[in-house]
Amino acid sequence: MSDYENFDFIDTTAKDNEITAVNKYAELTGIQLQEADPRRIIFKSVAYMLALAQEVMNDTAKQNFLRFARDNRLDAKGELYGTRGKRLGAQPARTTIEFEISAVQPVDVVIARATKISVNELVFETEEQVKVLKGNVKARVQAVCTTAGEVGNGYLPGQITNIVDLFPYYKAVTNVTETSGGTEIESDERYRERLMEVPESFSVAGPSGAYEFWAKSTSTDIIDVKALSPQPGYVDVYVWTKYGKPTEELKKHVYDVINDRELRPLTDFVNIKEPEIKEYNVELEFYIDKSNEKQATSIKNNAELAVQEWTEWQKGKLGRDINTDELIHQLKLIGVKRVNIISPVFKVINENEVAVVKDEIKVIFKGVELE
Template sequence: MAQSVEFPDIQFTVEEASEIQQNIVSVYEGLTGRTLQPADPVRLFLSSLAAIIVQQRVLINQTAKSNLLRYASGVQLDLMGEFQGSERLAASAAITTLQFTLSIPLSSPTAVPEGTRIGVQGGDGSVFFATEEYLEIPAGVTTGTVAAVCSAPGTTGNGFLPGQLNVLMDQLPFVQSVTNLTVSTGGAEKESDEAFRERIRTAPDSYSTAGPQGAYEFWAKSTSAAILDVHAFSPDDGKVTVVPLLVGGQIPGQDVLDAVAETLEDRGIRPLTDKVTVMVPTSVPYNTTITYYISRSRVSEVPAIQAAVTSAVAAYQLWQKSKLGRDINPSELIARVMAAGALRVVPIVPAYTALTATQVAQEGTTTITFGGLADD
């Protein structure tokens, strides 16, 4: 699997303003034999030229660096992906499973057309779910299930609990009720530069059809922009288990697992002898309880620092659950709170906990206590 290596920042040309200006002045003085004083009009004119050259140097650096995967962004990154045969994933819509219930058993099959719309009680109809395929409820049966996708791509359709989607917007004969059986998940915005860059970096792993770990992880991530991280492993000969994690550290629902399984079922991806199972990561809950103090010399900044500390704790919790197998690390929490302006931090929990590659940390209760002002 391709690994990201840490390299120092690269600069193709010098863009230090003082150095460029001094070079221009030195060349002029060498050619003319004159010494330019700070207020000399010629020196001021040369300084204005130096500003233009500095801007050009900055553009040269940006343009050259955008040819490297580490620094490319936007359209340049899209073109790099094209070279590797990868495309940026578009915004994905949330999915769920719907159950239609008839008022009575019928002697003939009942059709639920593809695209039948279902909304939420009390909603304005701007956001709804539509069935992805034709559903036929057999004769003598009163219920049938079918997958449905949100009308609005992105995170809008995420989080509808079972039973919340229950308004049939397209009336169908003999259909008494409809409801979602699963939490709607899988909605995400267009793939970010960071996520797309990582997929491009691992794209060579996908060239093999022999079932390497990197290929399974690449193709699983390619299912949807909502999939943030994936771990694939072989628990036994001929068996592969794939564990996806969604953006924001969300645990995927069954609908997302089914979508990933469908992607990996492609014969150009899965070796014929591999039995692939897609499963959710194991949640490892932890609570967050800290007490922090602020320097007495920064008393005027107390409200701002308190807000920054609250944001730092939230950012830590998001970081903690944004990667499979990331150990629960209180040192990271302390570092972020200190950077937010705290003088010292007393964490009670969480304690350091090592996680396996199929586990993900999930925050529980959060208690943040301001201990008061303290001397440096």
């Protein structure tokens, strides 16, 4: 979208409007209004108000295009694609729940679907019926929060222990995985990116783009997906989220969506996988010019921030090579004269891999470099 940032349908300014009005007045009356003329002030005011109206018209016209649309206008663009073009709403958190009964029973103990457990004021429901098989005392099942959004995230294993719907032989309940996957409504930026991929979904999930589109449609936590075929008839779908590797609950959710018989080709066997993480360290030295000596502290702070932002950018997409050219470019923009990057070196990252920085980040300010 950077190529279109300065694109406008209407590019006149308040000053342009004023000049046009003054010249037209002179043409009609033969009077050239001077800067101090009170009538010129009226023309300035009208020109300013007209410029504001022109800016609104310009913005409205630009929003007819997907790359500029936002808020309700962006939702309207999505309507062109029917239900698959809808913005993703808030999603509930999920976790794996373990039930325990008081003693081994001679028959299976059935725990109904939508059995409720709670923590604080939040309630989780089991997504399907589960049985404690005879001869066992425990069974696990996935549960979903009844309240959508990030509010259900972050409960560690063992923190959800309150049963709401008692059943025969009940003894205890607990979550065995951290609750995760709860998201707020899809942002404009992510929604716009996904709408650009909607045409891929018009086929069943045979093309890689179709698999990737439907996977991204399951959760706004997912920032990148790569569908690869290691051999005919098999599809590995690698999922990467803003928190890193996907949870087991999210992987199951993605699988359930993609494996729908109306989406998946009959002959495909689908696996949801985690990308392989390629770690690297960051160590660099930088110098500033003599002319920027007074801004040394500011440049140093901005350089550290630029490195952090680059590492976030680096892990934002699967298969993105470790390439410090972008980092050097950003450092130059903030006033760095010369950069000596010790680590990392350029490295090719495969499509099912992602580059993630280790904890070790060293940004060393070497001072002013004279000509």
